Every structure is written in C-alpha cells, then in structure tokens.
Amino acid sequence: MKGMRAAFYDSYGDVDVLQTGELPDPRVGPGEALVEVRAVSINPVDWKVMAGGLDALMEVRFPVVPGWDVAGVVRAVGPDTPEVAVGDHVLAYGRKDWVQAGTFAELVSVPVRAIARKPRELSWQQAAALPLAGQTAARTIRDRLGVGEGDVVLVHNAAGGVGRIGVQLARVLGASTVIGTASERHHDRLRELGVAPVAYGDGLADRVREIAPDGVDAVADFVGGVYDVTRALLTEGGRHASIAEHDVPGIEDEIVWVRPDGGQLQWLVDLVAAGRVEIDITREFEGLEQAGDALRANQEGHGGGKVVLHISED
Known part of the structure; x- marks a missing residue:
C-alpha cells in the first residue's frame, strides 16, 4: 500500500511521544479534497490534544497525526466536489469530527466546506498561519x-x-x-x-x-x-x-469554539491580501522531523506571533 510521511503519536503524552514515519495515504471521500501539504501552523490545541486534553470531548483514533491548520495544493478530489480542482492553491482549518488524520503530513484530506483559496499575495507560511487563529x-x-x-x-x-x-x-x-x-x-x-x-x-x-x-x-x-x-x-x-x-x-x-467555515476563512484571506489584516509569524521550522521542536516553541509561548512548520516545496 502506498504511504506518505507524517508526524504522529500512538498514545497520549508530551511532545516526546511524537515520531516521524510512514502512514497510509488518506482516503478522499465525497465532498473532500486531497491536499499536498506545503505548510502548517502550530496551535496550543495541538499539544493539548496530544496530552489527552480533548479525550472526554472528541473521539480519538490512534495513531494520531496532529495539526488542524494547513496550506497546500489540491492533488485529488472526491466525488461531487465541484468547488475545487486539482492544482488549486488552498488553505483550511481542517479539523474533522474526530481526532486522527491531521495536517502534520505530506498529504491530508480536507472537507471542501473548510477550504478557502490562497491568492498569490499570501505566502504558504502566511496562509498556514491564518485558519484557526x-x-x-x-x-x-x-x-x-x-x-x-x-x-x-x-x-x-x-x-x-x-x-x-x-x-x-x-x-x-x-x-x-x-x-x-x-x-x-x-x-x-x-x-x-x-x-x-x-x-x-x-x-x-x-x-x-x-x-x-x-x-x-x-x-x-x-x-x-x-x-x-x-x-x-x-x-x-x-x-x-x-x-x-x-x-x-x-x-x-x-x-467560542471555532468551526471549519470556508466562507469565513475566505473573508479573512481577502482582508490579508488587501493589506487590512497582518499576520505575524514568530518562528519557522523546516520539515516533519522538526515538528516536535515547533510544538515546543509554541508551548514556550514567548514570541506573540505564530509558529509555522514548512513541510514541502512547490
């Protein structure tokens, strides 16, 4: 079975439970798009979920790939998905209804209801930093x-x-x-x-x-x-x-509990592209192997802006 590289964990714990390896490629269901990940951003919920913080609220299926923010390129679409096409540059708050298939990976499937289009005015890092926050x-x-x-x-x-x-x-x-x-x-x-x-x-x-x-x-x-x-x-x-x-x-x-909403996200994207809202990025990390370091940087929380993990090139 074809696989992708991802950062994932098999049990709850601190950042040290995170490992990097191969997992099966995501399935792409109706109304979903398969996104080749360019960049993700780190949010406190990522390491809180890893520690078991949402266990009483959301179903968790191990192994878990962390991450809900993503920016990347559409590589495939599921049935009845006219909103996007292969090759589109997109971003999303990709939280699903359960915790498992997150964005710290080469590929992630995302419901199109969560997707916004990335204009050329936004870098991959800016796009990844925007959705959840x-x-x-x-x-x-x-x-x-x-x-x-x-x-x-x-x-x-x-x-x-x-x-x-x-x-x-x-x-x-x-x-x-x-x-x-x-x-x-x-x-x-x-x-x-x-x-x-x-x-x-x-x-x-x-x-x-x-x-x-x-x-x-x-x-x-x-x-x-x-x-x-x-x-x-x-x-x-x-x-x-x-x-x-x-x-x-x-x-x-x-x-307030944020929910995936592509229309709302597009409104934000347009404000950033027009220069009316600025995105501050404090630290950037390169590659899935640095996912743990990126999570620790977010835990330290001293920089004020966003922490971004760059996963692949154009």
Whole structure:
C-alpha cells in the first residue's frame, strides 16, 4: 500500500511521544479534497490534544497525526466536489469530527466546506498561519460580539496569535477604540496595529478606564481568568465572549469554539491580501522531523506571533 510521511503519536503524552514515519495515504471521500501539504501552523490545541486534553470531548483514533491548520495544493478530489480542482492553491482549518488524520503530513484530506483559496499575495507560511487563529478571532469579534461602528472594545491577550488578528478585525469592523492587554514587550507592535495597549497585573481595570472612562462595549477574552476585570469594565448591555471560560457571574456571555467555515476563512484571506489584516509569524521550522521542536516553541509561548512548520516545496 502506498504511504506518505507524517508526524504522529500512538498514545497520549508530551511532545516526546511524537515520531516521524510512514502512514497510509488518506482516503478522499465525497465532498473532500486531497491536499499536498506545503505548510502548517502550530496551535496550543495541538499539544493539548496530544496530552489527552480533548479525550472526554472528541473521539480519538490512534495513531494520531496532529495539526488542524494547513496550506497546500489540491492533488485529488472526491466525488461531487465541484468547488475545487486539482492544482488549486488552498488553505483550511481542517479539523474533522474526530481526532486522527491531521495536517502534520505530506498529504491530508480536507472537507471542501473548510477550504478557502490562497491568492498569490499570501505566502504558504502566511496562509498556514491564518485558519484557526483567524477564524477564532472572526467568530469572536464579528459573529459573537457583533463589533461595529463606534464600539469600544477590550481584547484580553491581544498579543497572542488569536488576539493579534482579533484587534485588527475590531478595527476593520469599525470599532472607535480597541484596547489590548499584553506584556509590555508587545506594546509597540500593538500600537502599530492601531491598538491602545495596557499591561497585565494589579490595577488593570484602572488602566483601561484611563482610556475608556465610560467602560467598554465589548470584551473578547482570549486568555481566561480575567472575569473580575471584565465585569468591572463592561457597560450595561455590553457583550462578552470567551474562548476560555463561560458562565461568568453577572455577565451574559458567549463561549467560542471555532468551526471549519470556508466562507469565513475566505473573508479573512481577502482582508490579508488587501493589506487590512497582518499576520505575524514568530518562528519557522523546516520539515516533519522538526515538528516536535515547533510544538515546543509554541508551548514556550514567548514570541506573540505564530509558529509555522514548512513541510514541502512547490
């Protein structure tokens, strides 16, 4: 049986359980495309799943190939798949309904409902870095919070991979003021993105009120553990959405779990191609053999931008 090279693991554990070897080529079902992988990006969920973090939520079938972000070239299509053709350059948030056949591989099958087209303005690395982080930001800022003209928006963890895109989307959607919490080493970059940065720690609510004395209309929580600050700052009738926690006392909130959505992803791609949203890539790694190093770099979490693994050439 023909095989592909992939990074995979046979049991839960830390990054050391990851190995590189040959696995069978993916099957390509109806409404799916087979993508030859050019680049993937690393997300915290990748190593959290590897440690068993989603075992109670999603079915897991070993061996598991990690990774949900992908950019690459369509090499085959399944039955009834008119949306894409062989040779198309695409990107996707390729999460399936179970954990097994991820993107850290030479080939991956992806439902076309998750696919967007990659324009030449985006590099493979930029394309790979966008799907999960970008769609999490879009689902939070646009779909859940409904940020619009004149809103004052507070983004917790504004310098993270999701937060950096989220603050830019808030500006694109018309927010009058975007305030972002971050370590001071990231403040200059946030200012470049049109954000008013504030440092974490004691007195955070007071620092935000210096910028927004009447409070904030919407809060995007990309870190968790900050509900006291959120409650102190949110205006009456304000909106709150979090990727980390919900059922916060005294706050009507939305919990965000991103889903594959090719239309939403294409909206993001078009914004990046037009120069209205920028993607920050902190570190790049080459080849499947460096998948473990890329995961460790993401675990360290000090760079702020995305970590990308380049898998194959054009």
